[in-house]
Amino acid sequence: KAGVTQTPRYLIKTRGQQVTLSCSPISGHRSVSWYQQTPGQGLQFLFEYFSETQRNKGNFPGRFSGRQFSNSRSEMNVSTLELGDSALYLCASSSTGATNEKLFFGSGTQLSVL
Amino acid sequence: DQQVKQNSPSLSVQEGRISILNCDYTNSMFDYFLWYKKYPAEGPTFLISISSIKDKNEDGRFTVFLNKSAKHLSLHIVPSQPGDSAVYFCAASEYNFNKFYFGSGTKLNVKP
Numbered sequence: 001k002a003g004v005t006q007t008p009r010y011l012i013k014t015r016g017q018q019v020t021l022s023c024s025p026i027s028g029h030r031s032v033s034w035y036q037q038t039p040g041q042g043l044q045f046l047f048e049y050f051s052e053t054q055r056n057k058g059n060f061p062g063r064f065s066g067r068q069f070s071n072s073r074s075e076m077n078v079s080t081l082e083l084g085d086s087a088l089y090l091c092a093s094s095s096t097g098a099t100n101e102k103l104f105f106g107s108g109t110q111l112s113v114l
Numbered sequence: 115d116q117q118v119k120q121n122s123p124s125l126s127v128q129e130g131r132i133s134i135l136n137c138d139y140t141n142s143m144f145d146y147f148l149w150y151k152k153y154p155a156e157g158p159t160f161l162i163s164i165s166s167i168k169d170k171n172e173d174g175r176f177t178v179f180l181n182k183s184a185k186h187l188s189l190h191i192v193p194s195q196p197g198d199s200a201v202y203f204c205a206a207s208e209y210n211f212n213k214f215y216f217g218s219g220t221k222l223n224v225k226p
Contacts, residue, residue, distance in 0.1 A: 004157070031212065032162060042118075042203060043158070043216035056213045090157055097212035100165070104155030 002027065004106035006091050012112045018079040021109045023091030027073050029104070031097030032074040034066060037087075037088040037108070049074055050097050078111075086113045117141045118206050121216035127224050133191040135220050137204035140185065144206040144215075149178060149189050152201045152219070159200075162189070194224045 005024040015096050027031050034046040045058035049068035066076045072093075076083055088110050094104035119138045127133045135149075145166035150158035164171040164178045164187070171178050177190045189197055201221045203216040 014153055031213075033212070036215070040123075042120075042218035043205075043214075045215070048176075048212050050212075058213070079224065089223050092157075094117075101161075102148065103158075103214070105150075106155040106161070107155065107157045 004091055004104050005090075006092050006106035008109060009107070010100050010110045010112075011037075012114065013081050014083070014114050015079050015081055015083060018077065018100055019081060019111060021076045021091075021111075023074045023076070023093075023106060025091075025105055026094030029093035029095055030072050030096045031101075032068055032072065032075050033092045033094075033097070033103065034074070035092065036060075036089045037090055038086075043090065046076065048097060054098065081113045083113050085113060116218070117144075118202060118215045118217045120202075120220050122220050123218070124223070127194045127222065128195055129224055130193045131220055133189075133194040133224065134214075135189040135191075135202050135204075135222065137187045137189075137217050138185060139206050139215075141206070141208070141215075142185065143208045145209045146207050147170060147178070147180060147187050148205045148214070149176075150203045150216075151198075151203060152203065153191065158203060160192050180189040191222075192221075196224050196226050198222060199224050 033048040035043040048056045068074045088108045094101040146162040150160040152158040201219045
């Protein structure tokens with residue numbers, strides 16, 4: 001079974017631009033979560049999607065949005081980029097998103113905002 | 115507001131010895147806890163978990179201990195191996211929520 005795939009691997013943008021990150025979950029997994037990792041901050045929850053519906057959201061501004069398609073693939077969008085958005089963005093999938101399910105993470109997209 | 119804290123950014127241990135990684139949390143509603151390991155340029159991978167109805171869970175060389183009254187959990191690795199060198203994250207969630215709170219990570223270095 002292929003793992004969680006995130007594209008692109010690296011991205012360089014300038015302030016004010018917008019960016020779209022993509023995530024393909026493990027086949028059969030219907031829950032996709034997004035996390036932001038910054039040095040010293042650990043992983044911070046952005047949002048979770050299941051069957052094309054956002055079920056849970058973290059404490060991020062509205063510039064961060066996402067969506068999920070019928071094939072469970074998910075995209076995350078960040079508009080009006082700020083320097084502080086530079087981070088590793090990780091996508092994780094699980095079968096149903098139930099609490100006792102472990103998350104399977106992709107390798108992440110490293111976003112640099114200049 | 116960091117609800118899960120790993121106060122040791124790094125830990126260095128000799129091969130064959132025990133590694134103990136610690137994690138504290140503030141939310142008494144957390145009832146499911148996990149440890150993830152992360153190598154550079156890779157995503158975190160699941161290591162071991164524990165629910166609040168237990169105080170210990172073992173999987174091979176890895177054991178997680180949970181002290182609910184102290185809101186503290188720890189990961190023991192015995193014996194430590196050089197391949198265990200990675201960043202370890204603890205995470206917690208409330209029952210029926212699919213949102214995990216992660217600590218900031220502890221970088222473990224196991225010296226040969």
